[in-house]
Structure formats: structure tokens, C-alpha cells
Amino acid sequence: MADSKPRVKVPKSAKAGEVITIKTLISHTMESGQRKDKDGKIIPRKIINKFTCEFNGKKVFECDVDPAISANPFFEFTAKVNESGTFKFSWVDDDGTIYTDEKKIEVN
Amino acid sequence: MNKYLKIAAAAVACATVLGVGGLMADPINETLTIDGQEMVSRTKAPEGHPFDEVYSGWLFRTEETRALQTDTFNNPAMLGVEVGEAIWNTVDGKEGKSCASCHGDAAESMKGIGASYPKWDKDANRPINIELQINKCRENNMGAEPYPFDKGGQKELTAYIKHQSLGTPVKIDLSQGELQSWWDKGKELYYTRNGQLNLACSNCHEDLMGKMIRADHLSQGQINGFPTYRLKSGGLVSVHNRFRGCIRDVRASFPKAFSDELMALEVYVTWRGTGLSVETPGVRQ
Amino acid sequence: MQLTRRQTLGLAGGAAAVVVTGFQVTTAFASAEDATKLIMEFTGGKEPASGKITLTAPEIAENGNTVPISVSVESAMSGDDLVDSVMLVADGNPNPAVATFHFTEMSGTAAATTRMRLAKTQNVIAVAKMKDGSVFSDTKLVKVTIGGCGG
Numbered sequence: 001m002a003d004s005k006p007r008v009k010v011p012k013s014a015k016a017g018e019v020i021t022i023k024t025l026i027s028h029t030m031e032s033g034q035r036k037d038k039d040g041k042i043i044p045r046k047i048i049n050k051f052t053c054e055f056n057g058k059k060v061f062e063c064d065v066d067p068a069i070s071a072n073p074f075f076e077f078t079a080k081v082n083e084s085g086t087f088k089f090s091w092v093d094d095d096g097t098i099y100t101d102e103k104k105i106e107v108n
Numbered sequence: 109m110n111k112y113l114k115i116a117a118a119a120v121a122c123a124t125v126l127g128v129g130g131l132m133a134d135p136i137n138e139t140l141t142i143d144g145q146e147m148v149s150r151t152k153a154p155e156g157h158p159f160d161e162v163y164s165g166w167l168f169r170t171e172e173t174r175a176l177q178t179d180t181f182n183n184p185a186m187l188g189v190e191v192g193e194a195i196w197n198t199v200d201g202k203e204g205k206s207c208a209s210c211h212g213d214a215a216e217s218m219k220g221i222g223a224s225y226p227k228w229d230k231d232a233n234r235p236i237n238i239e240l241q242i243n244k245c246r247e248n249n250m251g252a253e254p255y256p257f258d259k260g261g262q263k264e265l266t267a268y269i270k271h272q273s274l275g276t277p278v279k280i281d282l283s284q285g286e287l288q289s290w291w292d293k294g295k296e297l298y299y300t301r302n303g304q305l306n307l308a309c310s311n312c313h314e315d316l317m318g319k320m321i322r323a324d325h326l327s328q329g330q331i332n333g334f335p336t337y338r339l340k341s342g343g344l345v346s347v348h349n350r351f352r353g354c355i356r357d358v359r360a361s362f363p364k365a366f367s368d369e370l371m372a373l374e375v376y377v378t379w380r381g382t383g384l385s386v387e388t389p390g391v392r393q
Numbered sequence: 394m395q396l397t398r399r400q401t402l403g404l405a406g407g408a409a410a411v412v413v414t415g416f417q418v419t420t421a422f423a424s425a426e427d428a429t430k431l432i433m434e435f436t437g438g439k440e441p442a443s444g445k446i447t448l449t450a451p452e453i454a455e456n457g458n459t460v461p462i463s464v465s466v467e468s469a470m471s472g473d474d475l476v477d478s479v480m481l482v483a484d485g486n487p488n489p490a491v492a493t494f495h496f497t498e499m500s501g502t503a504a505a506t507t508r509m510r511l512a513k514t515q516n517v518i519a520v521a522k523m524k525d526g527s528v529f530s531d532t533k534l535v536k537v538t539i540g541g542c543g544g
Binding site: 019080 | 486501505
Binding site: 169170171172173175176184322323324338339340341342393 | 451453454455456458459460461538539
């Protein structure tokens with residue numbers, strides 16, 4: 001599989017104090033550590049174990065992830081925005097890699 | 109699953125079909141919209157079709173599965189389509205070309221194309237589908253190796269190209285070359301019983317359409333959403349993979365991908381979905 | 394003809410028997426006790442009350458690999474009326490832990506949706522921990538079906 005690639009959907013603009021919906025998706029096999037290969041050996045666990053969303057440096061939403069989350073993890077949640085700024089998203093892989101994405105929003 | 113479990117499973121499958129043969133579970137009466145764009149998901153069948161109406165497989169799925177397809181962000185297969193887009197723009201082969209070098213913006217050049225395949229290929233003197241067209245381009249124009257079946261980005265690039273026809277009704281031109289005789293051959297295969305379970309495509313997807321086979325709601329077996337995302341495998345599945353899967357499931361030996369048999373079947377089954385919108389990438393169970 | 398409830402149960406039972414036989418060879422499932430233990434660790438030993446939290450899950454999942462799950466908790470999400478976190482637990486998976494959502498005032502609402510794996514028919518439990526330490530839970534039974542001839 002190709003490198004994990006995140007996708008994020010955030011509205012481009014919102015009114016001050018509005019609660020917006022954010023959707024995120026990242027391509028990842030989420031190997032559970034429960035499966036066996038053709039030779040009967042356990043395929044080692046390799047999952048996204050943590051997802052975080054920050055807005056202008058402050059935590060909005062976080063998720064501790066276990067292997068029961070489906071391949072290509074999807075998270076939908078809300079955020080209350082009072083000012084214009086930047087959302088930062090990060091996904092932590094078991095192998096230490098951190099995938100990130102950013103989205104700006106105009107608040108008026 | 110070991111051999112005995114497989115047999116047990118098959119027995120359950122048969123018992124379900126036979127035991128509650130009268131069970132009806134009709135396709136739902138809803139219109140599929142994708143990002144607000146209305147799809148043709150049920151329409152009048154073309155002349156000579158065994159059904160009065162053709163139905164998209166989407167109508168046979170549960171509410172949760174259906175919801176995955178109504179928004180391209182929620183549709184996990186769009187990750188594959190994005191990979192396909194990257195391949196479209198990536199140079200490969202001795203000629204130093206990408207798909208985009210000749211075809212430019214796929215949103216324009218490939219619009220509607222996916223709804224008209226398979227076509228007649230004069231050079232090969234047989235039908236050609238999107239996967240084989242990609243390989244022909246790679247060999248003849250890019251100086252690149254053809255993709256092996258389902259590998260190297262074949263499913264993703266096919267999905268990306270077909271996605272450019274999202275909403276366009278399927279219509280193939282059977283007057284091209286000898287396409288009509290391949291349609292005839294495909295029809296014969298569709299109605300021929302096969303394998304240890306002695307089932308033809310038509311037994312499930314025509315005779316028992318709308319009924320339950322164990323926990324599965326039998327659709328018309330339309331292919332207008334392919335390559336489609338399957339929840340079962342968590343990835344894109346090609347038409348020929350699905351054909352082979354079905355043939356394997358009736359315990360028959362299955363033909364190679366892109367073989368004469370499966371190309372004939374693709375021509376015929378595509379025709380059976382005439383008028384349905386291209387939904388690629390669909391989402392199925 | 395409509396399928397009666399009894400027929401449905403009979404079919405589900407037949408299907409389940411095949412699945413369970415298939416799995417017993419390789420995988421030990423978590424028990425309801427493991428799930429309870431995990432929940433108690435999360436709540437600090439407190440028994441969750443019902444109410445406040447709503448878990449939305451399909452009654453029947455067409456495939457256990459991708460089951461959409463939503464939670465929402467009634468809360469103003471400001472001052473003392475704040476949801477700290479929500480833990481999702483499945484009592485019939487090899488490991489009962491699914492995910493834990495952490496909310497803040499900036500979340501606006503304590504609501505989230507994800508997609509999860511269910512190895513078989515089982516209970517999914519969502520437990521909310523409020524800022525004041527009170528805990529609430531909601532449980533949904535999700536039936537996981539297996540497909541046609543090929544599964």
C-alpha cells in the first residue's frame with residue numbers, strides 16, 4: 001500500500017461561535033495483530049493509535065485508537081470556532097510516523 | 109475456513125435459498141444522490157431484457173452501507189480514486205509520458221468514457237475494457253509495462269477514469285465490430301449452470317433477485333459501480349475479481365481475468381445495466 | 394411472504410454456528426467480564442448510570458469490518474457542564490477496547506462518529522465520563538451477518 005494519506009473536510013468559513021462539523025479520513029490498513037499470514041505466523045500489529053485535532057494551538061478533540069477501528073480510520077466530530085485560524089490534525093502510527101494535515105478557516 | 113466448514117457453509121446457503129424461497133426483501137424505493145447529484149439507480153430496462161426495470165445494487169444494501177456512498181468524503185473508496193489521480197499525472201515508461209501528457213485533464217477528456225466500455229478493439233479483434241485500454245496505452249504510447257491483473261494501480265486508475273463518468277447512464281454500442289457475437293456468448297455463459305453447486309449467474313441474480321441468500325440480499329448483479337469498495341475486503345474490487353469470486357463461490361474452476369469468457373460476460377452484464385448511472389466507486393457489503 | 398421473527402432468528406442461529414466454529418480454532422474472544430473490567434478502570438470503579446449518552450449503531454451490520462458508530466452526550470460543553478471523555482467498548486471482540494474520545498470546551502458538542510470492526514454479534518457499550526466525575530453509559534446489540542455463498 002502507498003504511504004498513508006490523510007483527507008480532511010472543514011468548512012472554509014463560519015460565524016463566530018458557530019459549531020462546525022469536521023470529517024477526517026486516512027488511508028491505513030490498521031493491521032490488528034490478530035491476523036495470521038499464509039504460514040500461520042501472526043502479522044504484527046500496525047495501527048494508527050492516536051488522532052489529535054488542534055485549533056490555533058489548543059486541543060479540540062483527541063482519540064485513543066485501538067485495533068478495533070476499521071481500516072482507513074474515519075473520525076467525525078465538532079469544533080466551536082470563535083476566531084479565524086488553522087486546524088492542525090495528526091495521526092500517530094505504531095511505527096512512530098506522524099501524519100499531519102492543516103486546514104484554515106475564516107471566521108466572521 | 110477448512111473444507112468441511114466450507115461445505116457446511118454451502119449447505120446453509122442452499123438451505124436458505126431453498127428453505128425460505130418465498131422470502132421477499134425488495135430493493136428500497138429511494139434515489140441515490142452523490143454530493144447532491146442525482147443518480148439513475150432504477151430505470152426501464154432495454155428491449156429484450158429479462159427484467160422490466162433495472163436496479164442498482166445500491167438499492168439492496170442496508171441504510172448504513174448506502175449512506176457511505178452518498179457523500180464522496182464519506183466514501184472510503186475515494187482514497188483509491190485519489191491514488192488513481194496521482195497515477196494519471198505520473199510519468200511512467202520509456203517515452204517519458206503520463207496519462208495526462210496526452211489526455212490532459214481527466215475531468216474533461218474522460219468525462220462519459222467509462223459509461224461506454226467495453227468497446228470493440230480492432231487491433232486485438234476482441235472487446236476491450238478500461239483496464240485493457242490502460243494497458244494498451246501503457247504499452248503502445250508510454251513504453252511502460254502493462255499492469256498485471258489488479259496490481260500496480262490498475263484498480264485505482266480504472267476507478268479514477270470511471271469516476272469521471274459519475275452519473276452518466278451506461279450505454280454500450282453493440283454494433284461495433286463483432287461485439288454482438290460476444291454479447292451472445294456472454295448471455296450463454298450467464299444462463300449456463302456451473303460448478304459443484306450447479307448454479308448459473310441467472311439463478312441468483314435473476315430468478316432469486318431480491319431474496320436472501322443466508323444474510324445476503326441478492327441484487328441484479330449490476331456492475332455500474334465497479335471498481336467498487338467492499339466492506340468485506342476494505343478496498344477496491346475490480347469487475348473481473350468479482351466475476352471470479354462468484355464463479356469460485358459456486359465451486360467451479362474460474363477463468364483468468366480478461367479471458368474470452370470473462371470479457372464476453374463483461375459485455376453482456378454491462379448491457380444488463382443499460383441506463384443506470386456509472387456510480388464508480390460504489391460501496392457494497 | 395414476510396419473514397417471521399422466528400425464521401429470522403433461526404437463520405441467524407444457523408449462520409452464527411458456522412462463524413463461531415470457524416473462529417474457535419484460532420481466536421479467543423474477550424468476555425463480557427473483560428469489557429466490564431475495562432469500563433471499571435475507565436470510570437474508577439464507578440457503576441455508570443443510564444441517560445445523557447446516546448450510542449447510535451446499526452441493528453444489523455452488513456459486514457463486521459466497517460460498522461458506523463456514533464455517540465453523543467447531552468452537555469453544554471462549557472464551565473462545569475463538560476464531557477471529559479467517551480470510551481467505546483465491544484464485549485465480543487478479541488480485545489474489548491475500541492477507542493476513547495477526549496473532548497474539550499472547544500469541541501462545541503460531545504459528539505463523534507467513527508467506523509469499527511465487530512468480529513461477531515455482540516454488545517457495543519459507550520461510557521461517558523463527565524468533568525464532575527459522574528459516568529453514564531448506553532449499550533446497543535449489533536448483529537453481525539455473514540454473506541452469501543462466499544461469505
